[in-house]
Amino acid sequence: MVIWDTLCFHSTLCCGDNAVFFGNYQILFQTADIGLLFANIVPEVCLFVILRRKSARLVQELILIKVRQVETVMDxxxxxxxxxxxxxxxxxxxxxxxxxxxxxxxxxxxxxxxxxxxxxxxxxxxxxxxxxxxxxxxxxxxxxxxxxxxxxxxxxxxxxxxxxxxxxxxxxxxxxxxxxxxxxxxx
Structure with missing residues (x-):
């Protein structure tokens, strides 16, 4: 179950980029100006998620998010x-x-x-x-x-x-x- 108000990345965190790092996870967006809401992330899985952002009377929905665990490569x-x-x-x-x-x-x-x-x-x-x-x-x-x-x-x-x-x-x-x-x- 997605808790819409708890976990939210506002578009200002994206800073025009199409990726956000969240702990060991990297979230890739189709567009940069998206509010992201999710509860559970599973590495190496592509998810279709319906997103709703209620700021400034804007509702955005249906974006493909690719979530993968960011590997820290040992040198x-x-x-x-x-x-x-x-x-x-x-x-x-x-x-x-x-x-x-x-x-x-x-x-x-x-x-x-x-x-x-x-x-x-x-x-x-x-x-x-x-x-x-x-x-x-x-x-x-x-x-x-x-x-x-x-x-x-x-x-x-x-x-x-x-x-x-x-x-x-x-x-x-x-x-x-x-x-x-x-x-x-x-x-």
């Missing part, structure tokens, strides 16, 4: 910042383009690999046994004895920045660091 800087925060939370230090966690017997390496084809990353990890590699203080992922790749829920081993938000990245990183690489229990 490389934000992605790397989140990775830095999460890895340092679990004892990793950034050095020579990798994240390292040292223990008495093992060095754990986390490496970001940028995709050449789209706006995405692979997150690789490796375990380097110190008894085997005495001379390696900062091993690269390909020099490790055991290697692997972090997995996420949607795209397996690839982290697509265009479709992932910050919360999903944090959850995936923490899950992978704790479960897949078993970094925390290393002594």
């Amino acid at each position: 490389n800087t934000e992605f790397k910042k989140i990775v830095q925060e999460i890895t340092s939370k679990y004892g990793f230090m950034y050095c020579k383009k990798n994240y390292y966690c040292n223990s008495d017997k093992i060095i754990v390496v986390i490496n970001l690999q940028k995709s050449n084809f789209d706006n995405s990353y692979y997150i690789n990890y490796g375990f380097c046994v110190k008894d085997i590699h005495n001379d390696l203080q900062y091993p690269k992922n390909n020099e490790c004895d055991i290697t692997g790749r972090f997995l996420n829920e949607t795209n397996k081993g690839i982290y697509q920045l265009d479709t992932m938000n910050a919360e999903e990245l944090v959850v995936s990183l923490e899950k992978n660091i704790l479960n897949s690489t078993t970094v925390s229990p290393i002594t």
Whole structure:
């Protein structure tokens, strides 16, 4: 049920543009001078809505509104910042383009690999046994004895920045660091 008097964008808010941002939603109009009334918005759905505006004896009706959720695309800087925060939370230090966690017997390496084809990353990890590699203080992922790749829920081993938000990245990183690489229990 639409409550006509509660949620209303007057045409002055449109400022001649045909879009209004309402939280995470973007409302696109066919015309700019429209009073908009709605109660529930569902992302990715086109709605035909009958609009009524009673100001200055004007009644406007029947406009197509396309409502879609505005995605906040994660950029490389934000992605790397989140990775830095999460890895340092679990004892990793950034050095020579990798994240390292040292223990008495093992060095754990986390490496970001940028995709050449789209706006995405692979997150690789490796375990380097110190008894085997005495001379390696900062091993690269390909020099490790055991290697692997972090997995996420949607795209397996690839982290697509265009479709992932910050919360999903944090959850995936923490899950992978704790479960897949078993970094925390290393002594």
